[in-house]
Amino acid sequence: MTDAAPGIVFTNVGRNRWYRSGALASQTAYVAIALVVITALVAVFANHFLTPNNLLNTSKNFSYIAIVALGSTLVIITGGIDLSVGSVMALTAVVTAILMKALSGTVLASVPFGVMGAAVVLGLGLAALVGFVNGVMIAVVRLSPFVVTLGTLSICRGITYVITQGRGQAPNGPGVDTFYALTDGRILGLPVPLVYLLALAVVMGVALRQTRWGRHVFVLGGNERAAKLTGVAVARVKVSVYMLCSMAAGLAGILVLGWLGSAPANLAVGYELKIIAASVIGGADLAGGIGGPAGAVIGAALIEVIRNGLALFGADTYWEQVFVGSIIILAVLVDRIRTRQPD
Amino acid sequence: MSAADAARAESAPVLELRGIGKEFGAIRALSDVDMSIAPGEVVGLMGDNGAGKSTLVKIMAGNFHPTHGTITLDGREHRFDRPLDARAAGIEVVYQDLALADNVSAAANVFLGRELTRRVGPFRFLDHRAMNARALELFGELKSETRPRDLVRSMSGGQRQAVAIARTRLAKAKLILMDEPTAAISVRQVAEVLDLIRRLRDSGVAVILISHRMPDVFSVCDRVVVLRRGTKCADKRVDRSSPEEVTALITGAKEFA
Numbered sequence: 001m002t003d004a005a006p007g008i009v010f011t012n013v014g015r016n017r018w019y020r021s022g023a024l025a026s027q028t029a030y031v032a033i034a035l036v037v038i039t040a041l042v043a044v045f046a047n048h049f050l051t052p053n054n055l056l057n058t059s060k061n062f063s064y065i066a067i068v069a070l071g072s073t074l075v076i077i078t079g080g081i082d083l084s085v086g087s088v089m090a091l092t093a094v095v096t097a098i099l100m101k102a103l104s105g106t107v108l109a110s111v112p113f114g115v116m117g118a119a120v121v122l123g124l125g126l127a128a129l130v131g132f133v134n135g136v137m138i139a140v141v142r143l144s145p146f147v148v149t150l151g152t153l154s155i156c157r158g159i160t161y162v163i164t165q166g167r168g169q170a171p172n173g174p175g176v177d178t179f180y181a182l183t184d185g186r187i188l189g190l191p192v193p194l195v196y197l198l199a200l201a202v203v204m205g206v207a208l209r210q211t212r213w214g215r216h217v218f219v220l221g222g223n224e225r226a227a228k229l230t231g232v233a234v235a236r237v238k239v240s241v242y243m244l245c246s247m248a249a250g251l252a253g254i255l256v257l258g259w260l261g262s263a264p265a266n267l268a269v270g271y272e273l274k275i276i277a278a279s280v281i282g283g284a285d286l287a288g289g290i291g292g293p294a295g296a297v298i299g300a301a302l303i304e305v306i307r308n309g310l311a312l313f314g315a316d317t318y319w320e321q322v323f324v325g326s327i328i329i330l331a332v333l334v335d336r337i338r339t340r341q342p343d
Numbered sequence: 344m345s346a347a348d349a350a351r352a353e354s355a356p357v358l359e360l361r362g363i364g365k366e367f368g369a370i371r372a373l374s375d376v377d378m379s380i381a382p383g384e385v386v387g388l389m390g391d392n393g394a395g396k397s398t399l400v401k402i403m404a405g406n407f408h409p410t411h412g413t414i415t416l417d418g419r420e421h422r423f424d425r426p427l428d429a430r431a432a433g434i435e436v437v438y439q440d441l442a443l444a445d446n447v448s449a450a451a452n453v454f455l456g457r458e459l460t461r462r463v464g465p466f467r468f469l470d471h472r473a474m475n476a477r478a479l480e481l482f483g484e485l486k487s488e489t490r491p492r493d494l495v496r497s498m499s500g501g502q503r504q505a506v507a508i509a510r511t512r513l514a515k516a517k518l519i520l521m522d523e524p525t526a527a528i529s530v531r532q533v534a535e536v537l538d539l540i541r542r543l544r545d546s547g548v549a550v551i552l553i554s555h556r557m558p559d560v561f562s563v564c565d566r567v568v569v570l571r572r573g574t575k576c577a578d579k580r581v582d583r584s585s586p587e588e589v590t591a592l593i594t595g596a597k598e599f600a
């Protein structure tokens with residue numbers, strides 16, 4: 001297929017240089033390279049990094065963050081932000097565990113997987129409801145995403161403490177083994193959270209690039225007014241991304257519940273920063289309009305490799321937070337230099 | 344369409360405004376404006392700041408209702424509640440800021456809100472190939488050097504105009520409203536945009552061009568309509584007028600023409 005209409009010569013527009021086009025032009029590509037280099041360095045200098053046990057733990061740890069980062073990336077592409085994800089993880093985990101106990105005495109107990117299935121579905125439904133509230137406040141009432149989700153961050157965390165009285169909640173009831181298998185087991189030797197992450201990343205990639213909805217998600221971040229004037233259902237698309245983001249957080253919360261065997265009320269405190277950092281390091285632009293699932297996965301992996309490396313070197317793992325902040329600034333700086341236009 | 348139908352369409356106005364008035368509270372932005380435009384006609388809409396040009400365009404584009412008067416399109420009276428209603432009736436607007444999303448391709452902008460899809464099982468996926476091909480055709484018709492797959496971010500002002508105009512061509516618009524399309528672009532790009540307008544005219548589309556630039560209006564328009572303080576003070580063929588006369592009408596040095 002030719003690139004120009006017949007009879008048209010391009011006199012005033014050149015092609016982009018190779019390093020400024022395609023996958024190479026994205027921050028995601030640069031961070032992927034950084035991830036490979038840093039992983040190699042850690043593997044060489046920290047003897048324990050490549051042990052099966054450590055790799056398993058690392059890949060699990062990062063999967064939880066990365067699953068939520070997928071949702072957070074969606075929100076960031078539309079030009080929004082979701083600070084409530086950590087609290088939603090905790091609320092969903094705690095409510096799911098409580099529901100398992102509560103539903104054990106009901107007729108559902110006689111249905112195979114009834115109790116576990118219902119608890120998980122209701123837990124995710126609650127997460128979706130939080131996302132719906134976020135989305136409506138932002139898209140319809142037109143409050144700022146930062147303020148709305150800061151509010152739900154506090155509300156969800158508060159409710160989590162109130163309903164648990166600060167006590168951890170453990171999964172229990174008929175079929176709890178299945179629950180553990182599906183949240184903390186292995187598929188083809190891989191930890192299930194990693195498998196869920198990869199599957200969700202693929203689905204998200206296809207949805208973003210190959211559907212009208214995905215196209216509208218990008219355009220919302222690029223020029224919301226243009227979307228509105230051309231008849232895009234702006235509010236509906238916005239509400240959908242906040243719901244998906246909350247549900248991703250809910251799913252991660254449920255997976256952590258299976259991993260820990262108990263959900264403390266302070267589960268995932270402060271995770272929102274790590275999650276947003278993963279999205280941004282992976283190339284999602286906080287100004288909106290740019291981002292993707294590969295970036296979320298790579299960003300989350302990079303943070304976890306660094307944290308793990310620090311631990312293996314015997315350094316204080318709180319340095320991770322310093323690294324996260326520095327890397328965000330560095331990533332933005334690299335991007336700035338790379339895309340600098342001649343004035 | 345028979346030759347007789349075509350001839351009638353030539354003469355019958357595509358759009359007719361009768362007695363249009365608009366008040367914002369105590370401010371009277373427009374009063375008793377009559378105006379009509381035929382297929383393939385280009386009308387320049389001029390006037391000083393605050394004369395009511397944008398208000399008139401917004402009424403035609405369905406942004407708000409007129410306080411008085413009627414809008415008739417192809418002989419049928421319309422009442423637009425939303426911009427989408429005007430669009431469905433065949434009126435497209437090229438907004439001053441063009442309403443383009445920088446972060447997606449030219450083709451994506453052309454098809455924004457009207458993306459082509461194909462079914463795969465229970466899903467609908469974007470038909471990138473069909474959209475790129477159609478966008479390429481539209482850019483070709485507009486003789487514009489614009490690649491469908493390029494991001495709008497990297498485009499010149501003239502190319503952006505082409506993308507915004509190609510969007511209006513998708514729906515076979517009868518009337519295109521352009522709000523100051525040449526206000527903030529280079530000389531070469533202005534020439535490109537005026538060429539685009541001529542091509543629209545040649546394909547039978549009616550164009551209303553808001554502009555402050557006298558040379559643009561006199562090179563591309565058939566007629567010029569001048570608004571002053573919300574009333575129409577002139578409506579004449581450009582070949583029977585002059586830039587000096589229009590300037591006098593805009594400033595009020597000359598009352599009516």
Ligand SMILES: Nc1ncnc2c1ncn2[C@@H]1O[C@H](COP(=O)(O)OP(=O)(O)O)[C@@H](O)[C@H]1O
Nearest residue numbers: 367370372390391392393394395396397398399
């Ligand atoms: N939404 C509005 N509310 C109140 N007054 C308005 C509004 N829009 C326009 N006006 C007034 O109507 C008059 C005409 O404005 P406008 O149509 O924007 O003029 P122009 O586009 O010719 O510069 C001005 O006095 C302006 O202040």
Ligand SMILES: [Mg+2]
Nearest residue numbers: 393396397398
């Ligand atoms: Mg104006």
